[in-house]
Amino acid sequence: MYLPPQFKSDERAHALALMRGHPLASLISTDDMGLPYVTHLPPHVVEQGKELVLLGHVAKPNAHWRYLRERPQALVTFLGPHAYMSPSVYPDVMRVPTWNYLAVHCKVAATLIEAADAKDQLLKQLISDHEPAYAAQWRSLGEDFAHKMLAGIVAFELRVTELQCKLKLNQHRPEAHAAMRQAYAAGDANEQALGEWMDRLGIGKQA
Secondary structure, eight states: OOOOGGGBOOOHHHHHHHHHHSOOEEEEEEOTTSOEEEEEEOOEEEEETTEEEEEEEEETTSTHHHHHHHOOEEEEEEEEEEEEEOGGGSSSSOOOOEEEEEEEEEEEEEEEEOOHHHHHHHHHHHHHHHOTTHHHHHHHTOHHHHHHHHHTEEEEEEEEEEEEEEEESOTTOGGGHHHHHHHHHTSOHHHHHHHHHHHHHTTTOOO
16 A cells, blocks of 8 residues: 555554454455455454464355465455544645545465364354354354354465555644644544544654
8 A cells, every 4th residue: 555654654563453443354356357356354363473364254155265265365454443634623724635544454375274173263263352252152053053154154364474554644744733633532433533543653742
């Protein structure tokens, strides 16, 4: 993605916070005609030392797993909070509107997961991420039901080969920061989240 230096973050903790806090990602591959093919899914993020791995699955009728098998290089994107920013935050009128947002892009290498026990473990990790209390119900459904469900999905491991994190919060325009923070504090959930990230990054903090 376009990544001007003022918006580039090399802090892995920031990327992980966005990936886990906004888990619905876009998995992007190329189809057999060379066109982009996108599946939206919430991968489980695993830290393995210095490496990151994303675990996910698609329904077996979804052709995406075949594209991953044939062309393992893919892209996974995460979009965090985002909101419009009015030029009214500037002290002068010679300004234009923009949109602030936080995003993470992961270049990945895919490997399919075929073993039933590994797929079951993956599902349990996703349950733990989003509704731990459901784990007991999943176990109670019985092996036959579980096997049927597992047979209907294709799971995969996406090893991150390159990580990009973009935090676009008008960092290079300090004259707007106080008014931005005030506007975002009074806004909707996305705007309030951007304001909290301004605080987290020390944007607008008085020296």
